[in-house]
Amino acid sequence: MTSVAADSLGHTVRVAEIIAETADASSLVIEVPAELAARFAYRPGQFLTVRIPSDRTGSVARCYSIASSPSTDDRIKMTIKRTADGYGSNWLCDNITAGDDVHVLPPSGTFTPHSLDGDFRLFAAGSGITPVMSILKTVLASATGRVSLYYANRDRDSIIFDAELADLSEKFSDRLTVEHRLESETGLPTPDSLTRFADTGQDGTVFVCGPAPFMAMVKETLTSIGYDRHHIHIEEFRSLDGDPFAPITQVTATDGAGSSTVDVTLDGDTHTLSWPADATLIDVMVNAGIDAPYSCREGECGSCACTLVEGTVDPGVTDALDPDDVADGYILGCQAKPTSPTLRIEF
Structure with missing residues (x-):
């Protein structure tokens, strides 16, 4: 597989308002530009990944949940609680004011109801x-x-x-x-x-x-x-060690590496893709122009969890999945690499 650099990921959005929720928790109300409205449509229970400046590493990434509702609120509200040794939470609470810009990935996460019916x-x-x-x-x-x-x-x-x-x-x-x-x-x-x-x-x-x-x-x-x-x-959230804002590797050729064929079903649509043995499913989907769900790209957040219906994979890091998830056939799209000629996967 050969690769070329791609543009950095994420979008810059403006903080319209800061709400002091408690002595150690604040909400950032986000103003999303009209041209990004569709990209920032979200489901209840999802989160934003925020890029935070760091003198030591250039930047760090942290995930913060959305407290607003897509049914009742015009703007996204992201809530942050300080933690004693939390660099990201303390930096945001100490430095961000109304009118500032923040760099974020679009809403992500699987902690959201499949249906609103019932109790x-x-x-x-x-x-x-x-x-x-x-x-x-x-x-x-x-x-x-x-x-x-x-x-x-x-x-x-x-x-x-x-x-x-x-x-x-x-x-x-x-x-x-x-x-x-x-x-x-x-x-x-x-x-x-x-x-x-x-x-x-x-x-x-x-x-x-x-x-x-x-x-x-x-x-x-x-x-x-x-x-x-x-x-x-x-x-559950874990601190991210890598940079989810870094460009995703562009899959341009297999260079002799074996490829599998995968049918991926996402939002009711099925896509048939060639999946090189040394690429992750998320890399393949993004390079095919599919709006794949992901955030951390480290196997930590679970945003790219999907079900392996047919075939086999090398699962990679699966820290975001508990044993019950694995037993039910869940894998992480940002980690999995194919080990069988054909596969079928559902998000």
């Missing part, structure tokens, strides 16, 4: 509320199901979107239930408290976001009381 059981801790809030608002505005939220925080002052949740609870009093779990008042979340909250919702769709121990506790508790693990969706 939703949502679990969040701390800043994990951000993508959950987007899902909650979208379901209430665009569907008819009930929504229940279990939200854990240190204390009352650390509740992100506290006033907005109160307003929504009043507006949708017949459909929305919010249970705050405050460490300062009732202690940390426990399996018993999760069970009491969830033991009547086994037929609902579940979304969970927060620190890893919290998410593991929620999943273990729910499966122990009868929830289908396939209906439990877990979100």
Whole structure:
């Protein structure tokens, strides 16, 4: 496979407003130019990848969830909570003001409902509320199901979107239930408290976001009381080591390397592509002009997760997939390389 350089990825957008959510969390309201509106259309629960200047490496990339809803909000709102040693979160909170530009990749991520029908059981801790809030608002505005939220925080002052949740609870009093779990008042979340909250919702769709121990506790508790693990969706972010804004390698020739044939189904359309043995699926799709879903390109975020329906691959790094995902046939398009003559993959 030979390659040539391509243009750097991402787009520059303007920060229209900064909203102080709590003492250590702020939201950036993004103004997207009209010509990029289609490119920045998003689904509830997705995130933006932001390029942040760094004296040491030139730049670093960080992912921050979208808290706005495509059903109710005209502009994208991305929420950032400071962490003690978080370079990206502290830099954005300390340096970005209204009117500044930021360089971002289009919305991405798979932590989003396939359907808004039915009831939703949502679990969040701390800043994990951000993508959950987007899902909650979208379901209430665009569907008819009930929504229940279990939200854990240190204390009352650390509740992100506290006033907005109160307003929504009043507006949708017949459909929305919010249970705050405050460490300062009732202690940390426990399996018993999760069970009491969830033991009547086994037929609902579940979304969970927060620190890893919290998410593991929620999943273990729910499966122990009868929830289908396939209906439990877990979100998690890792710091990115590479540069997802760097150009994608252009696949121009196989140069003797073996190629496979792959049928890729994305958004209802099937594309038949030649897939060189030394290229990743995302490289092949992007070079074919397909708007492939990806973000980190390191196997860390799960945005490019897809199902291997037929054929075999070298899966590469699969840190974003848990063992259940792998058992169900999921692979990562930014990592997988073909090891069989023909393959069939669905996004």
